[in-house]
Amino acid sequence: MDTTSLQQTVLGVLGQVAPEVDLDDVDPAEDLREQLDLDSMDILDMAIGLFQVTGVEIPESDYAEIVTVDGAVAYLTAHAPA
Numbered sequence: 174m175d176t177t178s179l180q181q182t183v184l185g186v187l188g189q190v191a192p193e194v195d196l197d198d199v200d201p202a203e204d205l206r207e208q209l210d211l212d213s214m215d216i217l218d219m220a221i222g223l224f225q226v227t228g229v230e231i232p233e234s235d236y237a238e239i240v241t242v243d244g245a246v247a248y249l250t251a252h253a254p255a
Contacts, residue, residue, distance in 0.1 A: 176246060179227075179245075179246045179249050180201065180246050182223070182226055183223065183242050183245045184199065186222035186226060187199070187205070187219060190211070190215050190222060191209055194209055201243045203241060204240050204241055205219075205240055216240060220236060223245065223249065227253070228254060229249050229252045231252075
């Protein structure tokens with residue numbers, strides 16, 4: 174997947190986790206917990222959703238790396254199956 178596809182994937186999963194969010198207003202560099210008032214369960218749901226879509230397992234110890242859209246894209250890029 175290229176960066177644009179991954180960003181759309183992350184936003185799609187985010188839309189499932191927080192359906193009330195206007196995805197056009199999401200700043201990809203800003204912490205989603207602060208920007209959208211997500212809690213740890215939302216981040217867990219996001220990690221599960223990303224795994225289901227991409228096959229990339231995100232251990233709890235790496236959740237801090239996926240709290241921004243840009244961070245999630247970078248994480249998925251770095252850990253994508255070869």
